[in-house]
Amino acid sequence: MRTIKYILQKEFLQIFRNKSMLPIIFAMPIIQLCVLVFAATFEMKNTNLYIVDQDLSSHSRQIISKFEASPFFTIKHTDFSIKHAEDELFKDNVDAILHFENGFGNAVDKKEAASVQVLVNAIDASAAGLYNAYILSVIQDYNQKLESSIQTTIKKQAVQQVQNTYSHLFNPEMKYIPYMLPGILVLLITVIGLFLSAMNVVREKEIGTIEQINVTPIKKYQFLIGKLIPFIFIGFFELGIGLILAAFVFKIPILGSVWLIYLVAFIYLLTILGIGLFISTQTDTQQQAMFIAWFFMIIFILMSGLFTPTESMPEWGQKMNLLNPVAYFIKIIRMIMLKGSGFMDILKDLTILSLYSIAMLSFATNRYKKTN
Amino acid sequence: MNTDKKVISVRNLYKRFGSFTANDDLSFDVYKGEIFGFLGANGAGKTTAMKILCGLSYPTSGEIMVAGLDVYKQREELKKNIGYMSQKFSLYEDLTVFENIRFYAGIYGMSSKEIKTKADELLQKLGLVHARNKRIGELPLGWKQKLAFSVAIFHNPGIVFLDEPTGGVDPVTRRQFWDLIYEASRAGITVFVTTHYMDEAEYCDRISIMVDGRIEALDTPEALKKHFKAKDMDEVFLQLARKSNYQE
Numbered sequence: 297m298r299t300i301k302y303i304l305q306k307e308f309l310q311i312f313r314n315k316s317m318l319p320i321i322f323a324m325p326i327i328q329l330c331v332l333v334f335a336a337t338f339e340m341k342n343t344n345l346y347i348v349d350q351d352l353s354s355h356s357r358q359i360i361s362k363f364e365a366s367p368f369f370t371i372k373h374t375d376f377s378i379k380h381a382e383d384e385l386f387k388d389n390v391d392a393i394l395h396f397e398n399g400f401g402n403a404v405d406k407k408e409a410a411s412v413q414v415l416v417n418a419i420d421a422s423a424a425g426l427y428n429a430y431i432l433s434v435i436q437d438y439n440q441k442l443e444s445s446i447q448t449t450i451k452k453q454a455v456q457q458v459q460n461t462y463s464h465l466f467n468p469e470m471k472y473i474p475y476m477l478p479g480i481l482v483l484l485i486t487v488i489g490l491f492l493s494a495m496n497v498v499r500e501k502e503i504g505t506i507e508q509i510n511v512t513p514i515k516k517y518q519f520l521i522g523k524l525i526p527f528i529f530i531g532f533f534e535l536g537i538g539l540i541l542a543a544f545v546f547k548i549p550i551l552g553s554v555w556l557i558y559l560v561a562f563i564y565l566l567t568i569l570g571i572g573l574f575i576s577t578q579t580d581t582q583q584q585a586m587f588i589a590w591f592f593m594i595i596f597i598l599m600s601g602l603f604t605p606t607e608s609m610p611e612w613g614q615k616m617n618l619l620n621p622v623a624y625f626i627k628i629i630r631m632i633m634l635k636g637s638g639f640m641d642i643l644k645d646l647t648i649l650s651l652y653s654i655a656m657l658s659f660a661t662n663r664y665k666k667t668n
Numbered sequence: 669m670n671t672d673k674k675v676i677s678v679r680n681l682y683k684r685f686g687s688f689t690a691n692d693d694l695s696f697d698v699y700k701g702e703i704f705g706f707l708g709a710n711g712a713g714k715t716t717a718m719k720i721l722c723g724l725s726y727p728t729s730g731e732i733m734v735a736g737l738d739v740y741k742q743r744e745e746l747k748k749n750i751g752y753m754s755q756k757f758s759l760y761e762d763l764t765v766f767e768n769i770r771f772y773a774g775i776y777g778m779s780s781k782e783i784k785t786k787a788d789e790l791l792q793k794l795g796l797v798h799a800r801n802k803r804i805g806e807l808p809l810g811w812k813q814k815l816a817f818s819v820a821i822f823h824n825p826g827i828v829f830l831d832e833p834t835g836g837v838d839p840v841t842r843r844q845f846w847d848l849i850y851e852a853s854r855a856g857i858t859v860f861v862t863t864h865y866m867d868e869a870e871y872c873d874r875i876s877i878m879v880d881g882r883i884e885a886l887d888t889p890e891a892l893k894k895h896f897k898a899k900d901m902d903e904v905f906l907q908l909a910r911k912s913n914y915q916e
Contacts (some may be wrong), residue, residue: 302774306763314763511722511752513744514775587795667743668725
């Protein structure tokens with residue numbers, strides 16, 4: 297125990313003397329949260345629309361005016377030529393084309409099937425999905441009004457209306473900030489934890505002090521615990537700043553228990569630091585360690601469900617996420633913050649994360665060799 | 669020098685890296701309190717052998733006892749009884765003189781009171797009291813080396829291993845460094861030192877000269893000079909080193 301005390305003392309001194317790292321440790325959470333939370337949004341605004349109205353009926357005009365009124369769309373051009381519209385789409389000047397063919401209005405009046413053609417630029421598939429959904433919902437809306445007006449005027453019993461109602465639980469207004477922020481918090485402590493720990497032991501190898509340590513009777517676990525604890529503190533500190541910003545600047549209600557978040561963060565950090573220390577024991581230079589840490593980091597984050605829903609990944613991708621600590625923590629922290637989930641709700645994922653941390657830490661301890 | 673008590677005993681030590689034999693059938697004894705010089709050209713296998721004796725590296729085969737402990741089975745126990753100063757400077761540059769002493773002494777299990785008293789005595793002796801709270805990185809190399817040695821014997825080990833401790837320091841500092849080594853030896857610490865400075869070899873009680881992983885000669889400096897009919901150690905060394913297969 298006393299040995300660990302001396303290592304801790306040394307590690308903390310070194311962290312606080314590192315003039316290039318210290319500002320990053322403090323500034324990173326604020327910058328990351330403020331930049332990423334606002335910038336990384338899935339919300340679509342100002343979708344550029346090209347309208348080809350070859351029908352010019354009252355129906356097509358009413359639909360177009362609905363698009364005009366919507367904050368999500370900007371009508372760039374209105375024209376008769378579909379050829380010209382397609383050119384604009386090719387040049388990337390518009391995001392989508394809405395095409396009313398001649399006879400659309402007539403078909404609506406005769407209560408026949410009337411069709412509107414929607415052409416969407418799908419280079420960015422996720423954006424295209426959203427354009428499509430937004431456009432369809434505007435048309436759908438018009439459709440329903442039409443049906444209800446038919447009902448009231450003709451009083452035709454036969455028209456059955458099946459109404460879909462939506463209600464978004466836990467994030468009723470489908471705001472993106474409450475959705476993104478917990479994920480970005482996870483990102484924050486992952487970056488700090490993984491990189492600092494991955495660079496740490498290997499740094500002692502580079503400057504040659506590791507040999508001096510290895511020739512002492514220090515136990516491997518003592519050495520690694522002494523390395524772990526400072527990073528857990530830093531991780532907690534980052535999380536604290538993040539939660540304070542979340543509550544007071546972004547005004548996100550934290551429905552669940554903050555203590556529970558910290559408990560999960562503790563176990564999560566053990567996993568991440570275990571991975572970092574493992575990388576550190578396996579490499580010879582900080583450069584190698586950095587490169588490997590970066591490799592895992594990119595995979596963990598892109599697969600984690602922070603930017604893309606995991607549900608839309610292929611099955612093998614979802615299976616890969618069983619080994620992704622970032623995915624677990626993002627899932628859990630969203631549940632606690634947005635849904636107010638309690639200990640029992642997250643127990644299964646937390647158990648997996650705990651096993652993961654035990655595995656990584658024993659791996660790191662095992663791979664750290666005092667004798668070559 | 670008490671020749672009765674062996675503190676290091678090596679029999680048929682081999683260390684191979686693939687097809688390369690770094691230590692080829694080494695056998696020697698080191699006695700309590702002596703200064704044992706381990707000489708050889710670069711790449712002769714000095715550091716390899718020393719790392720095995722310190723428990724930093726596994727031997728391929730051979731019987732090796734250090735401080736009465738087996739390097740295979742009692743490696744961690746052995747580490748309590750030895751000090752080591754590596755070729756690479758190994759104090760923390762971003763910590764102060766006292767913080768370095770405290771850290772290393774602390775992990776050898778010394779109490780903080782003991783550390784404080786002994787550190788003050790040491791700094792007094794080295795004339796470094798004014799540098800107590802200076803960062804190691806700010807000190808000149810000679811001071812750093814003396815400090816590194818003092819830290820290596822701070823926990824009072826039975827044996828201290830020094831791997832080319834005077835590399836890159838000026839002759840005056842080297843002389844001062846050897847005064848520290850003598851002092852440690854007088855205090856009963858066995859000193860095992862590698863070097864390729866032949867004048868330093870003269871300061872040792874006994875020396876062994878390694879060529880291509882083998883010990884080619886082992887005796888007191890006087891006996892070696894007599895045997896090789898040489899006027900100084902330099903000549904002894906050159907006669908032996910010419911046998912090397914790896915001469916450039």
